[in-house]
Amino acid sequence: MVKPKDIDFYSLGFNFIETKTMFVSDYKDGKWDKGKLVPFGNFEISPASCVLNYGQGIFEGMKALKAKNGEITLFRPEENGKRFNFSAKRMLMPEYSLNKFLDAVKKVVKANEDYIPPYDSGGALYIRPILFGYGPILGVASTDEFKLIIYTVPVGPYFPEGFKGIDLEISKRYTRAAPGGTGSAKTICNYAGTMLPAKETKERGYAQILYLDAVMMEFIEEVGTANFFGIINNKLATPRKTGTILEGITRESILVLASKKLGLEIEERDISYEELFEDSCTEAFCTGTAAVITPIASVTLEGKQRVFNKREPGETTKKMYEILTSIQRLDIKDEFGWIVKV
Numbered sequence: 324m325v326k327p328k329d330i331d332f333y334s335l336g337f338n339f340i341e342t343k344t345m346f347v348s349d350y351k352d353g354k355w356d357k358g359k360l361v362p363f364g365n366f367e368i369s370p371a372s373c374v375l376n377y378g379q380g381i382f383e384g385m386k387a388l389k390a391k392n393g394e395i396t397l398f399r400p401e402e403n404g405k406r407f408n409f410s411a412k413r414m415l416m417p418e419y420s421l422n423k424f425l426d427a428v429k430k431v432v433k434a435n436e437d438y439i440p441p442y443d444s445g446g447a448l449y450i451r452p453i454l455f456g457y458g459p460i461l462g463v464a465s466t467d468e469f470k471l472i473i474y475t476v477p478v479g480p481y482f483p484e485g486f487k488g489i490d491l492e493i494s495k496r497y498t499r500a501a502p503g504g505t506g507s508a509k510t511i512c513n514y515a516g517t518m519l520p521a522k523e524t525k526e527r528g529y530a531q532i533l534y535l536d537a538v539m540m541e542f543i544e545e546v547g548t549a550n551f552f553g554i555i556n557n558k559l560a561t562p563r564k565t566g567t568i569l570e571g572i573t574r575e576s577i578l579v580l581a582s583k584k585l586g587l588e589i590e591e592r593d594i595s596y597e598e599l600f601e602d603s604c605t606e607a608f609c610t611g612t613a614a615v616i617t618p619i620a621s622v623t624l625e626g627k628q629r630v631f632n633k634r635e636p637g638e639t640t641k642k643m644y645e646i647l648t649s650i651q652r653l654d655i656k657d658e659f660g661w662i663v664k665v
């Protein structure tokens with residue numbers, strides 16, 4: 324394990340670094356145990372476990388930040404707890420009490436406090452809760468033993484480009500989620516299927532895929548790990564919630580900030596990829612816990628490229644980034660009650 328003093332918090336990427344402590348809770352005989360903090364480490368699992376054979380697993384992603392005054396902040400953690408339970412239900416796994424979830428998250432963060440990057444580094448302690456079918460199974464059905472783990476990793480920006488625009492490729496070959504499927508649940512299976520498309524698009528020089536809907540192959544869904552926004556006809560537009568996109572907590576927050584703080588008209592609707600190639604679309608960005616707000620410099624479909632704003636972050640994108648990160652870092656007043664202090 325790397326000691327905190329040996330970590331260069333100013334040059335972190337989004338890579339795994341082991342921290343000291345994790346939280347573990349087991350579900351057996353129809354109930355959760357009390358759960359406890361233990362040293363981060365490996366554990367045994369049956370080769371017949373449900374998660375290894377059938378992918379019965381979910382996760383969450385959240386961040387703890389250091390404010391200027393040294394306080395540790397979480398951003399809307401109860402929303403992650405609620406989404407965790409939504410995902411658990413979809414994958415036929417037991418829910419975890421919201422209060423216990425928040426308590427466990429705070430305990431793990433506190434125990435790994437030395438790994439939280441300093442305020443001026445722009446980094447964060449990424450918090451990763453996971454829940455999976457632990458017990459052995461043979462037929463395709465749920466197991467009755469589950470394990471919940473919460474661990475942490477110090478991180479820098481998700482996209483190494485930082486607050487510079489990324490280049491996205493619109494795919495007409497791969498889709499991420501279909502109606503009636505598991506797109507809006509944060510299940511591990513949704514992500515395994517995006518690894519090959521992501522690798523291929525990176526080889527072609529793009530940061531990620533911008534996925535289209537699986538039925539018409541026309542409407543924007545989301546980026547591999549972030550939600551999509553565009554400024555179209557001077558309105559802030561984002562794909563509506565159809566059950567196939569992951570309903571991001573950052574997405575929800577951006578919609579509130581855009582209308583309440585910037586007075587923008589917002590639209591949650593079907594957005595055809597063709598709109599991104601028209602002059603009426605002047606800016607685009609994507610949002611997520613890891614991606615924060617990442618400007619989109621260009622989108623490309625089958626060799627045809629649209630560059631936004633000469634590859635520079637647009638005015639609205641910059642303003643949204645400034646407001647969101649200032650709230651998250653306690654630089655301005657949290658008038659929406661989104662911040663929870665550890």
Ligand SMILES: Cc1ncc(COP(=O)(O)O)c(C=O)c1O
Binds near residue numbers: 570612
């Ligand atoms: C597929 C996908 N879309 C969107 C998001 C953004 O969600 P949030 O803002 O809650 O982090 C994420 C990240 O969690 C994601 O994995």
